[in-house]
Amino acid sequence: MPFKKLRIEITNRVGYILLDAGSRFNKLSITTIRELKRALTQIEEDAAVNVIVLSGYPGESFAAGADIGQMVHFAPGDAFHFAELGQSLFEQIESSAKPVIGALNGITMGGGCDLAMACDIRIATEGLRIGHTGAKLGIITGFCGTHKLPRIVGKNYAREIFMTSEIYGAAEALHMGLVDRVYCETEFWPEVCSFAERIASHPLSALSAAKRLINAAEDTDLRTGCLLEREMATHINIHL
Amino acid sequence: MPERLSATHTNSNGIVTLTIPGSAAASAEELLEALRRQIHALAGKDDVKGVLLTGPESGFCRCLPVGGSSTSAAASLSNLGQQIMFSLEKIGKPCIAVIESECSGIGLEIALTCDFIVAGQAAHFGLPGIASGLLPFCGGSQRLARLVGKSKAKELIYSGDLIDAEEAYRIGLINRLYPNSEALAHAEQLLTHICTRSPNAIRIGGEIVNAGYDIDLQTACMMERDAFALCFASFDQREGMQAFLDKRPPQFKGE
Numbered sequence: 001m002p003f004k005k006l007r008i009e010i011t012n013r014v015g016y017i018l019l020d021a022g023s024r025f026n027k028l029s030i031t032t033i034r035e036l037k038r039a040l041t042q043i044e045e046d047a048a049v050n051v052i053v054l055s056g057y058p059g060e061s062f063a064a065g066a067d068i069g070q071m072v073h074f075a076p077g078d079a080f081h082f083a084e085l086g087q088s089l090f091e092q093i094e095s096s097a098k099p100v101i102g103a104l105n106g107i108t109m110g111g112g113c114d115l116a117m118a119c120d121i122r123i124a125t126e127g128l129r130i131g132h133t134g135a136k137l138g139i140i141t142g143f144c145g146t147h148k149l150p151r152i153v154g155k156n157y158a159r160e161i162f163m164t165s166e167i168y169g170a171a172e173a174l175h176m177g178l179v180d181r182v183y184c185e186t187e188f189w190p191e192v193c194s195f196a197e198r199i200a201s202h203p204l205s206a207l208s209a210a211k212r213l214i215n216a217a218e219d220t221d222l223r224t225g226c227l228l229e230r231e232m233a234t235h236i237n238i239h240l
Numbered sequence: 241m242p243e244r245l246s247a248t249h250t251n252s253n254g255i256v257t258l259t260i261p262g263s264a265a266a267s268a269e270e271l272l273e274a275l276r277r278q279i280h281a282l283a284g285k286d287d288v289k290g291v292l293l294t295g296p297e298s299g300f301c302r303c304l305p306v307g308g309s310s311t312s313a314a315a316s317l318s319n320l321g322q323q324i325m326f327s328l329e330k331i332g333k334p335c336i337a338v339i340e341s342e343c344s345g346i347g348l349e350i351a352l353t354c355d356f357i358v359a360g361q362a363a364h365f366g367l368p369g370i371a372s373g374l375l376p377f378c379g380g381s382q383r384l385a386r387l388v389g390k391s392k393a394k395e396l397i398y399s400g401d402l403i404d405a406e407e408a409y410r411i412g413l414i415n416r417l418y419p420n421s422e423a424l425a426h427a428e429q430l431l432t433h434i435c436t437r438s439p440n441a442i443r444i445g446g447e448i449v450n451a452g453y454d455i456d457l458q459t460a461c462m463m464e465r466d467a468f469a470l471c472f473a474s475f476d477q478r479e480g481m482q483a484f485l486d487k488r489p490p491q492f493k494g495e
Contacts (some may be wrong), residue, residue: 072481075250080469087461134436138480138492140445142468147452147460154387155453156356160415162445163355163434176412218458 005032008039013100013200014193015049019056023185025064028111030085037089044096050207052096054119057101057189062102068137083142087110090118090144094215097208099199104128104179110166114143117152120211123195124179125188128170136165151218152228153178168238195223209236253432254289256282257424259296260350267320268346272378275350276324283331289435291331293354293428294338295347314377320344321378324463329450332443334434338427339363339414344402348392352387356418358430359405360423365413366402386453388413417445438476439494 006174009016017039020025026032043049056062066082074082088204093100102119108130115129116122124130132149134140140162150158153176161168183191199207209232217225249250258278262309282288283371286329327348328335337343337351337358344366350364367376367384376397396403409417418426434442441446448467452460473475476492483490 022491039305050330050456068481068484070486072471076469076472079472081466083465083468087465106367135441135445136480136490137484138441138474138476138478138490139471140464140468141443142465144457144464145465146445146448146467147457149447149456150453154412155449156387156415157412158449159355162449163437163442164430165437166433173468 001038003035003039005029005035006039011044011136011193012197013050014046014053015043015046015051016055017043019054019063020059022096023054025061025107026059026112027067028086028115029036029067030082032220033085035091037092040044040089040092040096042075044098048100048234050202050204052060052098052100053103053192053196054093054100054115055105055192057103057105057192059105061107061109061112062104063109063112064107065112065133079142085202086114086143090114090148097209097211098204098206099211100198101199102194103128105140105188109133110141111123111145114141114148117148119143121132121181122179122193123181123183123188124170124173126182126184127168127180129167130169130173130178131165132166133163133165135162149178151158172174175222206236251428251432253435255288255292255428255431255435256288256290257292257294258282259294260347261296263295268321272317272321272324275429276327279324279327279331282333283327290333290431291335291438292338292424292428293350294424295341307414309443310385318377318402321349324329325349328353330447333439334442336427336431338424339365340421340423343400345364345369345374345376346378346380349378349383350377352380352383353378356415357408357413358418358423358427359408359414360418361405361420361438362407363405363414363458364402365396365408366400367397367406368400368402370397370400378432382411409480411414436489436492438490438492440474440492441471443482444471448455462479 005021006019021027021032043052072179100124102116104116104122104124104129108116108128112131113130113132132141132145140146149161157176157211172183174182213229213232216228282291297442328387335354336355337354339357341362342364343351345368348365354495392411405417433448448464452455452463475495480490
């Protein structure tokens with residue numbers, strides 16, 4: 001089945017999922033989320049790919065949040081199912097055996113910010129506009145953002161971002177730790193590609209184990225985490 | 241006993257400024273009791289939309305004498321302090337600490353309990369109690385470590401040194417840094433802006449952020465999903481989204 005909201009490109013062991021919803025801004029509608037899940041599954045199964053890049057390049061937005069026209073009529077039950085759908089996508093990204101890089105090419109709002117936070121690493125253009133506008137819409141996010149954001153930038157910045165509903169720029173996002181690297185417009189895409197290709201040149205077994213270990217570090221006590229590291233390192237390093 | 245905390249309505253938008261005295265307060269107990277009364281009074285008032293916690297120019301609040309010398313007195317003071325900080329955390333309204341000068345000891349513990357801290361260039365921060373053998377006792381060690389990381393928290397607690405505003409900004413202790421003496425005006429502007437957002441979403445969001453921070457991500461996300469769904473039974477959600485579609489500013493009610 002063809003995709004309507006995105007396209008897939010595969011180059012040098014990197015699988016690019018490029019959101020292109022057809023309109024000016026990529027919205028995380030139910031259809032887009034379902035397509036993202038399907039595209040991820042397809043790339044995860046592709047043995048020629050070691051690293052996944054998620055982006056809205058060369059468009060204006062990475063993802064501009066949910067479709068408000070769709071959401072305005074939600075009953076609590078619809079909202080519950082929508083949150084479940086979104087959360088299942090983010091869980092799929094986090095539990096994927098392949099590293100996922102978020103290449104934030106522009107507007108990254110609301111659910112789009114949550115999508116970016118589900119990625120392992122975030123690279124942004126100088127033109128980044130990122131924020132969480134739930135409080136302006138009378139809601140909180142339902143896509144794990146209330147827990148991912150404090151874990152990434154700390155509770156205090158998270159509360160500020162949620163409370164102001166304001167749009168933040170690349171320099172602020174970098175200071176807070178919300179993005180890991182920032183490049184100017186002309187360097188952005190070449191840097192994303194070369195960074196992704198460099199990671200993709202490493203053995204996938206080691207990359208997967210590293211991803212699982214770092215994810216586990218968040219919710220595991222140190223001793224259990226170290227035990228897990230010992231087991232994984234033993235298993236991976238035996239092939240040296 | 242003189243009232244050590246003064247509250248004043250500073251603007252018509254329902255923003256209250258609580259001024260915490262510097263070394264003028266007689267003891268930690270006295271300050272905590274006064275804070276408790278203020279939190280209780282403010283939490284119940286619908287016309288109070290947001291709170292600014294600040295201090296006089298002499299200092300937000302320095303180390304205060306800790307009364308009593310017995311183990312049980314120290315334990316009950318710590319218990320009191322921690323309970324009051326929890327109730328400040330659950331005040332249900334946005335609350336910003338504004339620091340223009342020294343913010344240390346129990347003062348820093350109070351500031352750490354607010355949603356976030358903004359400061360002017362002359363601000364400095366620390367926990368100097370260690371020199372007299374005193375530890376933070378209002379949850380400050382835990383909140384500090386979670387905010388700036390374990391190493392920075394240990395550095396501050398072990399050394400007792402004060403750090404300046406630039407350093408505080410660099411390590412993420414404060415969210416925003418303003419020129420000298422401008423922090424309060426900027427903070428009031430920021431809070432006024434925050435108060436145009438949905439009070440419902442801000443209250444629920446704050447609770448969910450706090451509740452989910454110390455538990456595993458999966459459980460936390462389940463809680464978030466349910467709270468998200470609950471928003472769709474609110475006036476604020478219908479108003480906020482309709483206003484967005486109509487391209488007009490929303491009129492939230494917080495219900």
